[in-house]
Amino acid sequence: MLRGHLKIFFGYAAGVGKTYAMLDDAKVQYQNGVDVVIGYIKPNSSAENMALLKGIPALPYRKITDPKACYEFDLDAALERKPKLIIVDELAHTNHPGVRNRKRYQDIEELLNVGIDVYTTVDVWNIESLNDIVESITHVNVKETVPDYIFDHAEKVQLIDMEPDEIIHRNEEILLTRDYMPQLREIAMRKAADWISHHSRVSTDKTTNTKLLVCISSSPSSAKCIRWTARMAEALHAPWVVVYVENNQHERLGEESKKILQSNVELAEQLGAEVATLNGKDIATTVAQYAKLSGITNIVVGKSRNKKTLATLFEPYFEDKLISLLDNIEIHIIPDNEIKKKYRRFSMQRYKKKVTFSLKEALKMIGILAIITYLSSILTAFNFGSQNIILLYILAVLFISRVTSGYIYGITASILSVFLQNYFFMEPYNAFQFLRKENAITVFAMLITALITSTMTHRIKTQAELAQVREQRIEVLYEINKKLLVTRGLDHIVTLTGEYIMKLLERSVILYLEDPIHGGKGTLMLRQEDPDGDYLQSEKERSVAHWVFANQKRAGAGTDTFIEAKAYYVPILSQGNVLGVIGVACHGDKTLNHSNRAFLRRIGSLVAMALERQRLSDEQRQILIETEKEKMRSNLLRAISHDLRTPLTGILGASSAILENKERLDQETHDKLITNIKDDSQWLIRMVENLLSVTRINEDTANVTKTPEAAEEIMAAAISRIRKRFPNQNIRVTVPEELLMVPMDGTLIEQVIINLIENAIKHSGSETLITVLLKREDDMAVFEVSDRGEGIAEKDFPYLFESYVPDGLRTADSSRGMGIGLSICMSIVKAHQGIMEAYNQQEGGAVFRFSLPLQGGDENE
Amino acid sequence: MNNKLVILLVEDELAISNFISTILVHNEYSVIKAESGREALRLTTLNNPDLILLDLGLPDMDGIQVLKDIREWSNVPIIIVSARGHEREKVEALDLGADDYITKPFGTSELLARIRTAVRHSHKIMEENHPETDRIVIGGLSIDYDKRIVKLEDKEIHLTPIEYKIMTLLSRNVGKVLTHDFIMKEIWGPYVNENQTLRVNMANIRRKIEINPAEPKYIVTEVGVGYRMVDEV
Incomplete structure (x- = not known):
């Protein structure tokens, strides 16, 4: 479907006349006969605007009553009405809860997706990437923003401009932005100019070799870096990457910080960045490696005015490290003006979280210390020096850090060790004495050593854990990929994927390969823990899945669209097509975090590849079948034209002989000619009947409509027809005592039996006995026709059931025979999922037999 | 007066119609030919034939419809002439009141046997009020x-x-x-x-x-x- 065109009326302040210009344009369109509909205009618009509205049809507002009464744009009514052009004011508007999309621009995207043209308005401060600049000028933080891609991808942008003085003159009440108006005006013009330069480029691909990278953290100030980079990238027409490094600090982040990180990532995605999450201990090294590998030319980092603390005294600054690692890269530093207090609060919280007390761990610690103390007392008894005791205690601390989880035990153990050692093993014994010169140094050295040991051990441990988690994830992805590679068939791919996602995210999963609106049922993988998964298949959830199919975007719980849905839905995309949708249950407010989403996305691309591969192989098979069918058809045609010519020539010859020699023919010759005509015609009729049978086989599926038939009745019908034609033929028929009901197309199977018996008669002559047998073998009904004739010639075997036999390979006898007949038998039996075979009997004569399955008929016919 | 049984032959293919009527005339039946459904309906009311041979493939209307229309007011025996492989059509015709059917291509003797059976049946019903023989x-x-x-x-x-x-x-x-x-x-x-x-x-x-x-x-x-x-x- 053709996407609709978006025209944005863009201004730098309220009151420049955006809405007026838009309505004016709409009016012209309307008068030119375009199907224009007013979707939404602020109800309290100015009188001039209202005057323009007159005459243009308008959609009624959608009234929302919960949680508070308000009027919203009615998206579904607009989609239903499907005009050519719709007017929807205020692009940046945030919808009230209860409306499907959180933002109006999402509504507008849906309209564009179904091919409706849209006119809308937006102010400069609503543009996402300009948000912070505007804030720095006006000191007002605008919450309602529109992602830049909406603006950048608009087909038309009309800048509505007016002298600031005039605006003020016209609208007395607008004073808020008065002082900033010139600056806002400048920014708006620049943005419009950017848009023009963006659109005047012939090719849209980002050709410059500039590639930007911005490092973000869980700090709210990262948003500024992201916006800055977005603007830079836009100006340079360069691609850009947002990188977050997950190191051992990551696990320690509080909920609040994780949320900020998540919102930073979302902001980046909204602004059109590629987001990469890297793992590594040292942020600078990791970033440098990534930058080298992906050809990054510019790196943007935020810099806070942190004073060097004791802990970081000897660590070089991050940017210094980057510079030392990457010599060819430009580094941009964005100052961070965040208020420090806020950050402090976070860190306090962060550590509070860390301190958790567990009796078991504490006992471990006390136990180890007790053992060491006891051991030390023995050693002291044997006069080992106190330096050995110190070493033993450090060993104990090392041990404790290793076997307990959390800093606290290691640190406590180091302090306790100092006390214990001081109390028991340092003069004066059994008393604390820190003030003695030699003691003081020992105590101090020991404390520091113990602390460092403890923290180091702990760090190594967390790193190992982190590495393990990382490795596990990679392994899982690798495993899925490996399994998907060997999996064939859509069902298997879906089940495999579903099982993995369910296992890893520990949530119920639903997978759709087909839009629910077109009858896609979806495969539900239910966890045993949530036995009630019906809600995933409710009408509401299915409509979310449908939306994802239609809009190629994620939706559901934790996103901006269908927030109230109970699951999170992501599309499986491949080359701009939605191959399927994965839904993950988020029941009970458990939305997915960023790493889970990223994981889903990765799985999604693996599945997309698998599905694509499956589709290709299906297509290939289809082509193979098609060519096979084509070959069969042309062979059949060739065979028919060959076989039909002979009897037709006979009929033509005989009839013209009679007509032209009326008087000269004696009665005997006359009758003989007539008999010839009759024989040839009968042969032709049989031929045509055979050909008609083929048309009953379904072209596409090579299948027939089956109904349960009594096999013996079909056999009897065939025999009686044969008897009519060959009254003197010696045929012995045997059917079993048991009644065999076989799903089949009776007429076709009758045809097969007739063909086989006819073939037998032709090859054995009318004198000999022909045996026709029906019996049951396991789950098959077996039909057998055997004769006492000359049998099948060895060289005929390969072509026995072929409709077309290369000339010269055909035995002379079969030139007017059942060549087509047998091949038709074969295709009929195959269409019944039966087996057909032929062999020579040892005592002479040929046997043709076919078996049909007793089960599996369509009972609906 | 002519005592021959009157057969209405409804068939649009001239060659087939010719050969059937030749056979029938030779076997002491009198034949009326119709080439379309409307003509068949008209001739049925006009001549009140003793039997109708009805081909289902007619140029102007569906043979089944002709059958329905005639059955609304007449019990005249009707034999359907149909092509092989159209079992559904045959069953429909029989369920709608056709007396019998014959499948193309058919032999002379088969056709005559069917006609005899159908005529006998109709006579039985007409002549004996108590068709229940013992x-x-x-x-x-x-x-x-x-x-x-x-x-x-x-x-x-x-x-x-x-x-x-x-x-x-x-x-x-x-x-x-x-x-x-x-x-x-x-x-x-x-x-x-x-x-x-x-x-x-x-x-x-x-x-x-x-x-x-x-x-x-x-x-x-x-x-x-x-x-x-x-x-x-």
Whole structure:
């Protein structure tokens, strides 16, 4: 479907006349006969605007009553009405809860997706990437923003401009932005100019070799870096990457910080960045490696005015490290003006979280210390020096850090060790004495050593854990990929994927390969823990899945669209097509975090590849079948034209002989000619009947409509027809005592039996006995026709059931025979999922037999 | 006055119409030819024929419709002429009141036999107000309706009540095709769809009255349509 065109009326302040210009344009369109509909205009618009509205049809507002009464744009009514052009004011508007999309621009995207043209308005401060600049000028933080891609991808942008003085003159009440108006005006013009330069480029691909990278953290100030980079990238027409490094600090982040990180990532995605999450201990090294590998030319980092603390005294600054690692890269530093207090609060919280007390761990610690103390007392008894005791205690601390989880035990153990050692093993014994010169140094050295040991051990441990988690994830992805590679068939791919996602995210999963609106049922993988998964298949959830199919975007719980849905839905995309949708249950407010989403996305691309591969192989098979069918058809045609010519020539010859020699023919010759005509015609009729049978086989599926038939009745019908034609033929028929009901197309199977018996008669002559047998073998009904004739010639075997036999390979006898007949038998039996075979009997004569399955008929016919 | 039976031949193919009428005239029938459905309806009201041979493929209207229209007011025997492979069409025609059908291509003797059977049936109904004769004999098979006894070569055959009911139904319509649906409705009532049961019963009857069930003499299967009891062996 053709996407609709978006025209944005863009201004730098309220009151420049955006809405007026838009309505004016709409009016012209309307008068030119375009199907224009007013979707939404602020109800309290100015009188001039209202005057323009007159005459243009308008959609009624959608009234929302919960949680508070308000009027919203009615998206579904607009989609239903499907005009050519719709007017929807205020692009940046945030919808009230209860409306499907959180933002109006999402509504507008849906309209564009179904091919409706849209006119809308937006102010400069609503543009996402300009948000912070505007804030720095006006000191007002605008919450309602529109992602830049909406603006950048608009087909038309009309800048509505007016002298600031005039605006003020016209609208007395607008004073808020008065002082900033010139600056806002400048920014708006620049943005419009950017848009023009963006659109005047012939090719849209980002050709410059500039590639930007911005490092973000869980700090709210990262948003500024992201916006800055977005603007830079836009100006340079360069691609850009947002990188977050997950190191051992990551696990320690509080909920609040994780949320900020998540919102930073979302902001980046909204602004059109590629987001990469890297793992590594040292942020600078990791970033440098990534930058080298992906050809990054510019790196943007935020810099806070942190004073060097004791802990970081000897660590070089991050940017210094980057510079030392990457010599060819430009580094941009964005100052961070965040208020420090806020950050402090976070860190306090962060550590509070860390301190958790567990009796078991504490006992471990006390136990180890007790053992060491006891051991030390023995050693002291044997006069080992106190330096050995110190070493033993450090060993104990090392041990404790290793076997307990959390800093606290290691640190406590180091302090306790100092006390214990001081109390028991340092003069004066059994008393604390820190003030003695030699003691003081020992105590101090020991404390520091113990602390460092403890923290180091702990760090190594967390790193190992982190590495393990990382490795596990990679392994899982690798495993899925490996399994998907060997999996064939859509069902298997879906089940495999579903099982993995369910296992890893520990949530119920639903997978759709087909839009629910077109009858896609979806495969539900239910966890045993949530036995009630019906809600995933409710009408509401299915409509979310449908939306994802239609809009190629994620939706559901934790996103901006269908927030109230109970699951999170992501599309499986491949080359701009939605191959399927994965839904993950988020029941009970458990939305997915960023790493889970990223994981889903990765799985999604693996599945997309698998599905694509499956589709290709299906297509290939289809082509193979098609060519096979084509070959069969042309062979059949060739065979028919060959076989039909002979009897037709006979009929033509005989009839013209009679007509032209009326008087000269004696009665005997006359009758003989007539008999010839009759024989040839009968042969032709049989031929045509055979050909008609083929048309009953379904072209596409090579299948027939089956109904349960009594096999013996079909056999009897065939025999009686044969008897009519060959009254003197010696045929012995045997059917079993048991009644065999076989799903089949009776007429076709009758045809097969007739063909086989006819073939037998032709090859054995009318004198000999022909045996026709029906019996049951396991789950098959077996039909057998055997004769006492000359049998099948060895060289005929390969072509026995072929409709077309290369000339010269055909035995002379079969030139007017059942060549087509047998091949038709074969295709009929195959269409019944039966087996057909032929062999020579040892005592002479040929046997043709076919078996049909007793089960599996369509009972609906 | 001419005592010949009048047959209305509804067929649009001239060659076929010619050869059928030649056969019929030679066998002492009088033939009226119609080439379209409307003409057939007109000639039926005008001449009141004794039998109609109706081809279902007509140029102006569906043969089935012609059949329906005639059946609204007349019980004249109608034999459907149809192509092979159109079982559904045949069943529909029979269920709508056609007396019999014959499949193209057919032989002369077959056609004449069908016409004889159909005419005999209609005469039976017209001449005897009580069509219930007390017994029927076909070859070695005899059915005594009064005593409810079926004999084969003078030996009594034991049939279950359902089997006897089926035998009676077929023998009362001897020579005529009865569709599966028709038999099922007659035996089990209108709401039963016991296709399988009918087949099983037929198989049992066949094993009792036929020498070789694979080559039945008395009750023949019309594949995809139904069963027919032959009127002469």
